[in-house]
Amino acid sequence: MHFKYVVVGAGLAGLTIAERIASEKGEKVLVVEKRGHIGGNVYDSYNDDGILIHNYGPHIFHTNDREVYKYLSRFTKWNDFWHRVLTMVDGNPIPMPITLETINKLYHCSMTPDEMKQFIAERAVPIEEIKTSRDVALSKVGEEIYQKFFESYTKKQWGIDPAEIDTSVISRIPLRFNRDTRYFTDKYQGMPRYGYTKMCESMADSDKIKLLLNTDFEEIRDDITYDTLIYTGPADEYFHYKHGKLKYRSVGFVFETHDCESYQDAPVVNYPNDYDYTRITEFKKMTWQENKKTTILKEFPGEGDEPYYPFPTPDCKAQFALYQEEMKKEKNVYFLGRLAEYRYYNMDAAVRRALDLYEEKLR
Numbered sequence: 001m002h003f004k005y006v007v008v009g010a011g012l013a014g015l016t017i018a019e020r021i022a023s024e025k026g027e028k029v030l031v032v033e034k035r036g037h038i039g040g041n042v043y044d045s046y047n048d049d050g051i052l053i054h055n056y057g058p059h060i061f062h063t064n065d066r067e068v069y070k071y072l073s074r075f076t077k078w079n080d081f082w083h084r085v086l087t088m089v090d091g092n093p094i095p096m097p098i099t100l101e102t103i104n105k106l107y108h109c110s111m112t113p114d115e116m117k118q119f120i121a122e123r124a125v126p127i128e129e130i131k132t133s134r135d136v137a138l139s140k141v142g143e144e145i146y147q148k149f150f151e152s153y154t155k156k157q158w159g160i161d162p163a164e165i166d167t168s169v170i171s172r173i174p175l176r177f178n179r180d181t182r183y184f185t186d187k188y189q190g191m192p193r194y195g196y197t198k199m200c201e202s203m204a205d206s207d208k209i210k211l212l213l214n215t216d217f218e219e220i221r222d223d224i225t226y227d228t229l230i231y232t233g234p235a236d237e238y239f240h241y242k243h244g245k246l247k248y249r250s251v252g253f254v255f256e257t258h259d260c261e262s263y264q265d266a267p268v269v270n271y272p273n274d275y276d277y278t279r280i281t282e283f284k285k286m287t288w289q290e291n292k293k294t295t296i297l298k299e300f301p302g303e304g305d306e307p308y309y310p311f312p313t314p315d316c317k318a319q320f321a322l323y324q325e326e327m328k329k330e331k332n333v334y335f336l337g338r339l340a341e342y343r344y345y346n347m348d349a350a351v352r353r354a355l356d357l358y359e360e361k362l363r
């Protein structure tokens with residue numbers, strides 16, 4: 001069977017491109033998705049207790065990209081949401097990122113902004129050439145804060161020492177010499193009012209978009225032909241692993257529902273130094289739902305097979321570069337999104353990539 005446009009993957013990248021092709025170009029497009037639902041990793045659903053959960057981990061929309069915000073706002077209204085994170089250090093919940101509040105709570109003192117600046121400057125380790133995530137953290141906040149907040153957390157998250165990880169993981173440590181404890185400072189932040197799945201359904205709501213769920217592209221690859229393929233699945237899979245399997249860090253998600261209205265003091269609490277999980281999310285604190293019970297999610301890095309985070313080491317990047325060379329040889333195929341580009345993208349960046357690809361190549 002022949003199609004003009006085929007999109008593999010119904011995540012945010014695939015849906016954005018499919019929506020553009022259908023509504024801007026007015027062309028039909030086939031979207032092939034191996035899971036039984038659309039939305040990719042932003043998929044959310046109601047559990048048995050009627051609480052909206054994020055099935056693949058907590059997703060908070062935030063961006064400075066006005067165009068992306070406006071684009072997604074066509075498909076959803078937003079609830080105001082300013083994300084807050086606490087980190088359990090020495091048994092105390094301390095606000096993250098590092099602000100004046102963090103330092104004062106951590107050291108049980110009441111520094112002024114200037115005193116905090118001096119305090120940090122005295123501790124920051126001068127490092128000539130910043131090469132790793134450890135270098136980034138030490139040069140910014142010094143040994144003690146690095147150990148309490150970043151070292152064990154990063155080890156737990158990646159299974160290796162921050163000294164072996166490139167600078168992309170701890171690329172920036174926002175230091176705020178004020179009391180602004182918001183996790184993100186982007187101009188646009190929020191939660192889709194009726195959830196991410198509803199937003200994605202609205203993106204796919206066109207008689208020009210044909211969704212084929214529960215179908216691995218590999219199953220139908222030899223049975224279809226197309227003029228243009230937009231592929232958002234894993235790069236190594238597309239090339240039948242000819243340069244080996246790309247390494248990902250997976251996460252095991254354990255949901256628990258508790259018989260209480262509130263479980264913790266913030267939407268997310270990090271556990272850098274204790275337990276096997278990295279963080280606990282309480283969904284009601286993101287969605288403002290009212291319910292006598294509450295559902296939380298514990299994340300156990302390294303468990304499961306789902307490819308969540310591309311591995312941030314030079315070896316893995318070099319291996320992916322071999323696949324990039326193969327991609328250049330493919331005709332009429334565009335590789336898009338976090339799996340095909342072997343890159344961690346936030347939601348706004350995934351949508352931005354898709355909008356740009358449409359404008360530059362498909363329009």
Ligand SMILES: Cc1cc2nc3c(=O)[nH]c(=O)nc-3n(C[C@H](O)[C@H](O)[C@H](O)COP(=O)(O)OP(=O)(O)OC[C@H]3O[C@@H](n4cnc5c(N)ncnc54)[C@H](O)[C@@H]3O)c2cc1C
Binds near residue numbers: 061
């Ligand atoms: C735990 C976690 C938390 C996150 N939190 C945030 C956050 O708070 N804020 C934020 O902005 N971003 C967050 N993200 C990032 C966000 O999930 C991504 O930006 C977004 O999902 C990228 O969309 P995508 O379409 O590129 O990939 P995906 O959502 O992964 O979509 C790819 C789709 O392709 C399908 N597919 C793969 N292979 C095949 C195949 N062979 N055949 C058919 N279909 C296939 C997959 O099933 C999937 O549905 C988080 C990511 C993770 C893992």
